[in-house]
Amino acid sequence: MAIGVFTRAFDNDWIGPGIVSLAAVVGISILQPSFLSPFNIFVLLSAISVNVVIALGQLVIIAIGQMNLALGAIGGLVAICFVGIIELYGVPPVPALLIGLAIGILTGMVSGYTIARTGITAFIITLAGLQIFKGINLGITEAQPFYAVPQSVKDFGNLSMIGPVPWLIVPMVLASVGMWYLLNHLRIGRYILAIGNNPHAAELSGINQRATTTWAHAISGLLAAVAGIMLVAKLQIGQPTIGDDWLISSFAAPVIGGAVLSGGHVSVAGTFFGVVIIAIITQALVLFNIDPYIVQVVLGGLILWAVGINRWRELRVARLQEQGR
Amino acid sequence: MNQTVANPSIAADAPQSPQGRASALTRLLLSNEFGLAVLLLLTFLIFANTLQGFSSTFSLFTIGRQIGINTMIGLAMMAVIVTGGLDLSVGAIGACTAMFFGYLAQALGLPLVFAIPLAIVFGAGLGFINGITVVKSGVHSFIITLASMSIFFGLMIFLTKAQSFNQLPAEVPSFGKWKIGGLVSPLLVISMLMCVVLSLFYRFTTLGRSMLAAGANPKAAELSGIRTGHVITACHVLTGGLAALAGLMLTARTGAAIPSMAGQLGQDWLLPAFLAPVLGGTLLAGGRVSVVGTFLGAAFVQTMTSGLLLMRIGEFWILACLGVMLLLAVLTDKARQSLLRSKGMV
């Protein structure tokens, strides 16, 4: 019975990464007590907040069985547009924010619709999208940052709400709860998962694949936009390079969280812990004065490790079912 | 033929396919390579006649040199697209190889005759790691090479401390600047030779044919006695070797081995890597390549880029143009396919 409970708990995607996160926190704070200093927690939470939103942007596309290479390019484009219209046209922050989010949704929708309409693989379409959005970004900025970030935005990205908890955590919580609700309780979310799992059966059941794909990419674009603006707030500057380094981590976190890359199965909580693990490791490398470049290697290793674990779990489930019959 | 609607097993039962009647000439005229060649020629002629300095010796030299490098990058990706897979780590492999070469030639002072082959073997070895992981794990090459691009690049930066090798033997930069007949870069010649070699390879060797077969239908190939696992690994090795060569060529052009020469994680190579083969008519689903098309694709992209630069369209906007070009390339290919199908000429 106890084993049954244990294995069933193990089948939950987030338990494994959750335990690893906890163990990492405990282990590192024993070795390096400053790890749990309020300031460090604040820094850690800020980084986690942004990265969770980025990862969720990729998660929704993984759920439908595709990939979005343009995530970072959309985030970067929105970031510079947001600051750009404030600086150049004196738009107040809130309308600028809304325009930024609209750009994110729109670019996502264009990618999604193109994929759904033409049937060309998402890889190529979003690769083209990556190049186009990045090109527009650099064309507008000429690789120079926009500086006119309003004080309210800067505060949002750098002040704490209570104690060591940053304001940045608000969009992260909203996005996480929203994504969880969407995937588990909204028709669109169930359709996204159904298409990711078995497109043929979904089609036979009358699910509109074009609309659902377009929606999924629109949501992805929205989250990329949110993350881009969060980074503007955190960095206090409209950097054209925002988004350049999202690709690897946006895949790493969902995969660590147990997402099946062929689609149909993702975990929001698992992804959260995936981000936490990555953030803690990155922080630990800094704390222990290890060359930060090694982060890339660790990230790549984590992806391979997670892919291996997921594969093993899939085989195990298949075996259990085989025995059950 | 109504192959799309009807049960294909029966619909394909046409006693004589219409293609037999479509003349070879028609097929050539409708082929991707021909269209691309015409497009390339037109673009070139228009630019040469309207843009000041486009047809200057120096301009032609640099265009040719860049075509050489981009062709090699495109061929590297083409070699793995054959299997229906892809390799995100081509840029990382290129940069790692260049740095390894720099280490051999500058830090160890190894003669170039040893350093160059060793570097290429090194790149092929990185490709081998990709290939064996993809085959053994059964996971799609996208995620495997996403991870390996991060690992290769991260390790390289870690080991080199992000320092360039800029004291390479003098032959390296002078090779990059060499103008054969005052016009043609040897880098272009190398790539053209490689195109010839690869064309022959896919046509006249068992391994090349097996790669195409395993890419078009791995199950059928396996059941026909082809060791699909080995063949797919071999494709990744070939990709690694070609990416290595591209890295060395880029080193020759810049005259130094620079860690960031392919951008962050080598991502800057992704677009040229896919653009050239896709423009050239290589099937993303695998099983059909066009070596000549890849060359023409790279040439067209570079001609456009140089022309647009001369037209003073900011270099950043050109990035966006290249993205649009990739989009147009896949869309026209899609349209061409359905046109051919409607005429029964596929």
Add this chain to the structure above:
Amino acid sequence: MSAALQVSHVSKSFPGVKALSDVSITFQAGSIHALLGENGAGKSTLIKIVTGIHLQDEGEVMMGGIPVRFANPRKAAAGGLGVVHQERNLVNRLPVGENIMLDRLGAHSLSPVDYRSVHKEAERWLKLLELDVDPRMQVSRLSVAQMQLVEIGKALSLQSRVLLLDEPTASLTPNETKVLFRILRKLRDDGVAIGFVSHKLEEVFEICDKVTVLRDGHNACDSIDLNKLNRADVVQMMIGRAERISKKDARPKRDVPPYIELKSYASADGHRDINLSVRPGEIVGLYGLVGAGRSELAKALLGLSPQTAGQVLVKGRPVAIHSVAEALHSHGMGYVSEDRKQEGLILLHSVLANSGITVWRKLATRLGFLRDATVADHVGPILRKLELKTPSLYQTIGNLSGGNQQKVSVAKWLAAGVKFLIIDEPSVGIDIKTKAYLHDLIHELANEGTAILLITSDMPEMVDVADRILVMDDYQIKGEVENDRNYERVSKQIMGFIHGREAA
């Protein structure tokens, strides 16, 4: 009263083939109606026409007396015509309840899913089907039989008045079949019209009350009462004549040691205790129903699934085969796949590439170089001998007819000069002329000394071609039948083995 579903005088041609000609069938409410016919008789084409995948050339489909023409299976389902296919069409990772209600989860994209009512509604159908599973349970955790019932529930939940079941018992155990039948009877009593496609005549006689038999795209009978017929009548209608006089004479027995022999062979796929031998020049038939494990045995022998017990002897020597390449190059074994398009041929490539793929390695120089001309010289005579019709050797094979494609998938093994050839369902989707030709070819090959294992579920083909017939069921050999070309006796004995009793 008008029929629940009526097909009247429907004809359908595909390029080169008349798939259906003037076919009629009438499904009445409250009846279970068997649709029988051999492979290629037109059953699946008929189902595809009523569900809107194909459009008939002539004739009409009517539901409740009103002509209908559905745009796709989805529209057909909404119109009250549910089909449960042989392969499962469920979203495995979603729960049972949502699968049943998948198209009714909410009014628009952003509607929250009302799980209470989804589960309540799903439960209603599950209860009707006596399926004791929680609608919250993931489909992937169900057994195959349960999944099938869920699909039936899904079809019923759309208020289907007509339910077509394609080989519903193919992957069920006898017990599960019993449960399914009880439910089908209940549905029948509730007034559903049920169409039942099956190869298993016992089941048909057990549960159906009406029968329509198709043969070569024609009605062999149209919606007649089953209790007026006996087994022999039905078989006669399916194959065309009561006693079939084989066109081919029994071949002389050869007294040579077997080329390949299996002793108590077991595979990781689940084959147990297989004993089998094939001599040079002998044609051994391997008969069994869909899912009996025949193709799986062929693939396991070629090294695609590990051997777990017993022995494989080639020319008397024990061997271990780990890959098809090894089977081909070291032991002279070849396999003509039943699935020409997925496993047999590379449709994108030319005739030459497809027919030469097995000999590239042999024909290449030591460095691996190979010219088209070399390959063409080697395979050309074989293709000519097979009378392959193609504009050129460079023709893309996807453009050839099914019969010509099949010739190429045999030719590549002839080119390789294999000594042992496994031929799996050779006549699926090819015309009658080519079929006869292939049968002659198989005989000719055997006469030249090739050991042949013929897998087919086409009984007349089996009786026509094989020397002796092994019967496989549930991944085991159930018995052996000496083929004396007496169709009646041989087929009876084979079915006897499958149904677990000696035939009289």
